[in-house]
Amino acid sequence: MFHSVQGEGYWTGHNAFFIRLAGCDVGCPWCDTKESWTAKGHPILNIAAIVAEVRASGSPIAVITGGEPLMHNLDGLTHALQSAGIRTHLETSGAHPLSGQWEWITLSPKPHRPPLEEILESCDELKVIVSEVADFRWATEMKVKTHNAYHFYLQPEWSRREAAIPLILEHIASHPRWRIGLQTHKLLSIK
Secondary structure (H helix, E strand, O other): OEEEEOOOOOOOOOEEEEEEOOOOOOOOOOOOOHHHOOOOOOOOOOHHHHHHHHHHHOOOEEEEEOOOHHHOOOHHHHHHHHHOOOEEEEEEOOOOOOOOOOOEEEEOOEOOEOOOHHHHHHOOEEEEEEOOOHHHHHHHHHHHHOOOOOEEEEEEOHHHHHHHHHHHHHHHHHOOOEEEOOOHHHHOOOO
16 A cells, blocks of 8 residues: 555546555556565455555545456445545456446456456546557457446557557547556656
């Protein structure tokens, strides 16, 4: 857990407290938090302790991320956070069933583990990682399947950003509903 600012998507720059849950069976090769893939070696905290830490930070937003957070039942955690007056935001690949109550859902679907329909129907923003031209086909397919999303981001895969950014800019020029999504926390060298 850590207190910072949201570095990606619609809420970029907002004060946020991040709760990174361990465990992920999606296994993206470009993942920048591979240490979160296994739950082994990470502490198990009770919900009251998590909420107390978020409240002490003064942040109005708790971002639940991972790993893949939906591998866990998040009903109790989100209920406790919302009861404490804290907004709940989710960052997910959508590969597992939805649990918890959310004010905001960021879906970042992966072609090798497509998202469940219920997540496509519930997301507020869609973020697709781009490293090559073929990724635009996947992005378009996912955009068509979303029902509530109004914010669509093409985010360059960080290790290939020099090649991906020109591709994204060219795509946006002819598809103006998309925006480029940058990992500003990496650009600013903050957590």
